[in-house]
Amino acid sequence: MIVGAGAMGCLFGARLAQAGYELMLVDVWREHIDAINSAGLKIETEQGEQTVKINAGTADAIDFRPDLVIVFTKTLHTAAALDSVCHLFDDRTCLLTLQNGLGNVDTAAEFIPIERVMHGVTNYPSDLQGPGRVSSKGSGYVKIYGADGQLRRENQLIAEAFSKAGFNCVLDPDVERAIWEKVAFNAALNSLTAVTGMTVGEVGASASGPLLAQRIVAETGLVARSKNIAMDEDAVWQSVGKAFAEHADHKPSMLQDVIHRRKTEIGAINGAIAELALESGIEVPVTETLYHLVRMIEQKLEH
Numbered sequence: 405m406i407v408g409a410g411a412m413g414c415l416f417g418a419r420l421a422q423a424g425y426e427l428m429l430v431d432v433w434r435e436h437i438d439a440i441n442s443a444g445l446k447i448e449t450e451q452g453e454q455t456v457k458i459n460a461g462t463a464d465a466i467d468f469r470p471d472l473v474i475v476f477t478k479t480l481h482t483a484a485a486l487d488s489v490c491h492l493f494d495d496r497t498c499l500l501t502l503q504n505g506l507g508n509v510d511t512a513a514e515f516i517p518i519e520r521v522m523h524g525v526t527n528y529p530s531d532l533q534g535p536g537r538v539s540s541k542g543s544g545y546v547k548i549y550g551a552d553g554q555l556r557r558e559n560q561l562i563a564e565a566f567s568k569a570g571f572n573c574v575l576d577p578d579v580e581r582a583i584w585e586k587v588a589f590n591a592a593l594n595s596l597t598a599v600t601g602m603t604v605g606e607v608g609a610s611a612s613g614p615l616l617a618q619r620i621v622a623e624t625g626l627v628a629r630s631k632n633i634a635m636d637e638d639a640v641w642q643s644v645g646k647a648f649a650e651h652a653d654h655k656p657s658m659l660q661d662v663i664h665r666r667k668t669e670i671g672a673i674n675g676a677i678a679e680l681a682l683e684s685g686i687e688v689p690v691t692e693t694l695y696h697l698v699r700m701i702e703q704k705l706e707h
């Protein structure tokens with residue numbers, strides 16, 4: 405079962421269904437569910453458009469016990485989404501979160517014992533084009549591991565399923581570090597584009613953008629190290645530089661959320677870094693300021 409059938413949920417759902425896995429997409433968006441059930445899920449890739457037959461529904465329409473729940477809501481909706489399906493869980497149900505941000509395991513562990521929670525990170529790109537329609541162009545990786553640091557048979561089965569579905573998937577005992585590195589990247593680029601309305605390339609070409617981005621990456625590295633995570637700041641900074649040059653027109657999801665007047669994932673990204681920094685007695689002024697600025701924008705857009 406995939407809970408949160410947006411851009412990523414549909415990408416993973418489509419590929420797993422094409423590889424022969426039986427699964428259901430769960431969402432709250434009625435029009436999207438109806439489009440998928442009536443005309444199939446349309447997925448556009450470099451190879452053209454394909455239509456995938458897959459079942460979709462709201463949580464109350466489900467009457468089976470899932471072996472695996474993959475959570476792909478935005479982080480601010482995780483608790484509500486899991487609350488709506490947790491009555492279906494039994495003592496074998498496993499959960500995987502590949503969402504961005506920090507704190508996803510803590511939320512999942514409120515619904516399922518941590519021994520059956522897996523976490524990870526992916527950089528496959530995907531965009532929702534409209535009801536029943538996604539576009540995913542480009543490749544990426546998926547890194548997963550047990551959230552308690554243990555490798556179990558279930559982790560291996562999931563990695564095998566992802567590989568069979570065509571994802572570059574590895575079991576990575578150091579996945580926590582990969583998660584922090586993606587958080588550092590997102591904390592820099594998502595927040596700066598959301599606040600300025602600039603694309604990634606415009607931030608990179610501005611006088612102050614690269615300086616602020618570098619400070620956020622460095623601040624995130626400090627917090628990661630205080631939590632014994634050996635985040636590779638240079639590697640993150642190189643990825644930021646590559647994004648400035650190669651994805652200049654890209655509007656990260658946080659900027660798109662602001663444009664569409666939606667709440668963002670800032671709480672799980674800059675907000676979570678600032679909270680952990682406070683616990684460790686570290687100052688992260690740029691990360692924290694960007695967090696508050698995005699929150700102010702969200703509040704303004706609510707009215």
Ligand code: NAD
Pocket residue numbers: 407408409410411412413430431432433476477478479481484485486488502503504505526527528529530531532657669
């Ligand atoms: P999205 O907004 O496209 O999809 C989220 C879906 O969750 C929506 O269809 C929404 O209707 C649904 N939802 C909201 N509340 C729900 C609830 N209570 N129950 C069930 N469904 C609910 O988001 P996305 O781009 O697919 O991102 C999902 C996660 O993956 C995020 O954490 C994001 O940061 C991360 N991510 C995204 C990408 C990308 O390229 N899109 C890449 C890597 C990671």
